[in-house]
Amino acid sequence: MLSRRAVTMLRSPVARVAQVQVRGVRASFDKAEEPMLGDYPDIDPFPAQLKNPYKKYDDQQDRRNLNEPLSVNDDLYDMWSPDRFTHFKNQDALKYFIGFLTLFFGGSYVATYFVPEKAAIPREFPYEGLWKESGGTEKSKDVFAQRSE
The missing domain is CATH 1.20.5 (Single alpha-helices involved in coiled-coils or other helix-helix interfaces)
Structure with missing residues (x-):
């Protein structure tokens, strides 16, 4: 029963259309034609950490000048991003x-x-580890027995 459903789902045209659409989206993605950019300039990202620290900037901490175009992913390359070694x-x-x-x-x-070796030999207890003398019963023998470790 389950295998019939699986075969039917694979043969259905909906599954094939969805598969073609996914392949089409992956194949048509291009950096230059990214639809979310619009007419914004495509700037190559450059890490702010690698910019000259002695140069004078309008924003000295982030090493940016006023009206300087930013990369789309500027938050990945600013001074607060992980350090580059x-x-x-x-x-x-x-x-x-x-x-x-x-x-x-x-x-x-x-x-x-x-x-170094141990300073003494492990202790040994008589009567199977003194479990009866410690207040144990036959059922709790493992709990009350003194260990020689």
Whole structure:
């Protein structure tokens, strides 16, 4: 019964039209012809953090001048967006990170050989862990038994 419904839904013209429409929307999307822009100029975004901090701006904190056209996604590139780190290339940062992990886990592995032994042996309790002497019953034996760990 369920498989018949699934086959019928796949064969219905509504499902095929919806599938074609989704493909059409994905294929026709273009940055230059974005319908929400209208006649607004298409400006390449540039992060404000990478602008010259010593240059004089009308808005010194956001590094913007008056009447300067903004990118459509200006909130992604202003001074309040996440910082951009340009100190290292991605490959170098990955090498440093892998090196750090190697040193950390390698040092941890070596340190396990220098862990001192326990100062005393584990305690052992008579009568199956003194569960009866601790006030337990046969059902609560696991709760009241003294552990030797």
